[in-house]
């Protein structure tokens with residue numbers, strides 16, 4: 148039995164078999180081969196396998212969905228059989244003695260970059276298809292199937308070097324018991340996704356491919372991973388899991404009770420969700436509404452930006468699932484670690500400080516307006532709150548409001564019904580926290596994103612596991628910025644919520660409530676423990 152320490156995102160425990168998830172960059176391996184003929188044969192076999200896979204996917208999608216949706220696979224077949232691509236890969240293998248994997252990767256990357264540089268946005272978007280086709284070939288060469296994890300019948304613990312948010316949202320959460328990764332940190336979006344799925348994750352583990360297929364225990368609370376645990380330990384943890392389950396059932400008694408401190412302060416408790424499907428667990432855990440719907444996760448993996456009608460239907464349906472309840476939808480917060488194929492963002496030197504969130508939206512108003520029109524239309528069906536991420540200045544808020552006004556006028560001119568949403572911003576940059584008093588006069592509410600606020604206050608990448616020990620959610624600088632924000636909100640009579648991960652940190656709850664924070668928005672599974680803690684707090688007694 149092996150006992151290994153990691154960094155945990157929650158106190159959950161799980162027991163299950165480990166499955167290795169192969170990330171593309173691990174598949175590439177050596178660049179040079181001593182046996183070009185063999186490499187050529189491997190490439191040709193992988194090529195035929197991919198052509199057959201794509202034909203199968205095309206036929207299946209045509210039969211089960213529509214010709215329109217099946218077309219993507221036909222297009223991928225055309226890209227794969229492109230003679231220039233094919234020749235370039237074969238030349239790289241035969242003349243330059245590259246391995247099949249390296250040849251596919253390097254030729255694919257060059258082609259992708261050429262597409263990215265094109266002016267026509269349609270052609271630019273095809274760059275993402277090149278990547279898909281290249282990945283398919285690489286997985287075929289590795290002998291592993293890209294989607295093989297989806298076909299595993301038994302629940303499993305996923306082990307991988309690194310996992311991006313877009314890979315995480317693709318995981319089938321029914322069978323997923325937990326994550327073990329080397330990269331990533333408990334404040335990364337991948338960790339946040341795991342939390343919303345309600346599964347444990349241990350990060351910063353020196354993973355070993357030989358653990359594939361072995362039994363493991365993740366003890367989130369003890370930040371420990373056990374590989375090949377003995378029977379006695381398995382029984383001990385099975386008993387702990389049962390006890391945790393019982394505790395959760397007891398907490399359910401609080402589901403319909405208000406979050407009210409021992410001395411009578413009422414706090415609103417909302418859930419953070421990433422997809423409409425998460426609303427189910429938000430309701431199960433007694434959420435009073437949704438305090439943060441991260442809309443960018445909806446279409447993180449698509450090649451096309453979702454059109455207005457599609458977005459409108461999703462937002463409206465989310466509101467209909469929680470009629471009359473609070474619903475905050477955050478506009479696209481893409482960039483940095485959240486990369487979507489349809490945006491084809493260029494690699495950046497400092498992505499967290501780069502072209503992301505509201506900066507993309509203000510720079511590409513046509514894209515922004517599609518979402519704003521959809522949100523305005525959805526707000527005809529209830530009191531929708533729209534929230535803008537990564538704000539750093541008053542000017543940004545004023546520009547946003549102008550664009551919103553234009554969208555209103557466009558809808559009005561076209562006779563399309565729309566509502567009057569409540570407009571708020573995230574306070575997640577030090578610039579916004581420091582100027583919160585000015586910003587408060589322009590908006591209806593604040594929501595503090597402690598994940599980014601901490602990252603930018605400490606100048607520490609929230610995704611970097613090596614910085615975790617330096618990362619202090621109790622740091623006075625962060626606490627003071629939160630306090631300043633709360634004061635500015637109340638001076639202007641607007642409510643203030645915390646929707647970053649610190650909102651669920653029970654060691655900070657009393658501090659936040661003492662500052663006058665009105666609401667907390669957390670992962671669904673964190674709601675009831677938080678409500679229990681709030682009900683035990685007395686703000687008048689120190």
Ligand code: PEP
Nearest residue numbers: 575596597598599646647
């Ligand atoms: C935050 O930054 O705290 C936040 C809630 O937004 P996200 O985690 O999606 O960046």
Ligand code: MG
Nearest residue numbers: 575596598599
């Ligand atoms: Mg953020």
